[in-house]
Amino acid sequence: MSEYYKFLPKIPALPDNLIAELLDYIYKSDLSQLNTSWWAKDEKYQNRRVKINEVEYTSSKGILIDLQPKLLDFIHNNITRDYLKSAAIITDRVSPVWGAHTDTTRRFLILNIIEPGGPNVITRWYQEKDKPVFRFEKPNVTPLDYSNLIELEKVCYPTNRWILMETKVIHDIQNIMSDRIAINVGLFAEDTDRLIDSPIYKVFG
Numbered sequence: 001m002s003e004y005y006k007f008l009p010k011i012p013a014l015p016d017n018l019i020a021e022l023l024d025y026i027y028k029s030d031l032s033q034l035n036t037s038w039w040a041k042d043e044k045y046q047n048r049r050v051k052i053n054e055v056e057y058t059s060s061k062g063i064l065i066d067l068q069p070k071l072l073d074f075i076h077n078n079i080t081r082d083y084l085k086s087a088a089i090i091t092d093r094v095s096p097v098w099g100a101h102t103d104t105t106r107r108f109l110i111l112n113i114i115e116p117g118g119p120n121v122i123t124r125w126y127q128e129k130d131k132p133v134f135r136f137e138k139p140n141v142t143p144l145d146y147s148n149l150i151e152l153e154k155v156c157y158p159t160n161r162w163i164l165m166e167t168k169v170i171h172d173i174q175n176i177m178s179d180r181i182a183i184n185v186g187l188f189a190e191d192t193d194r195l196i197d198s199p200i201y202k203v204f205g
Contacts, residue, residue, distance in 0.1 A: 059099035106186030117180025
């Protein structure tokens, strides 16, 4: 049983029409004008490079866009209204790697992969040598050299499944070959260190 992600089988899959409307909206929009991510204005994050097995990669970046009203209604009616932020995230294909990091504010993340970004896109979690597994430093942890990271677990997420994910353990995304599109619902800090103790998992797990 994974400590870093859990499927939420009691949340219904997204209907095909909502997926089609989201993709149509994304592909017809100027995403640079819709981007609401904090890192879009962070020059250091925009230029981040990571080293994996002595090979350097520019870290991929995501574009956050607000969800359409029908998708918000789905989340409110089927999951929760109590969240930090809900958005669609488009991970660009400029690099095969979104470099290792912890998230800045959200404690856990609910996500649903709409377009996987390739046939073998992998999310991995790591522990930094001589550091604890859970990292609550602010604003966040962004290691650049993977030689100091110990892999804990990895997964290739399926599409259109709701997943609860640990964000305060260092994690990355690798093998990105095309734009990866997901719905993210960031959850506030909760009085728990484990996914299985999260109220969301107790209801929908």
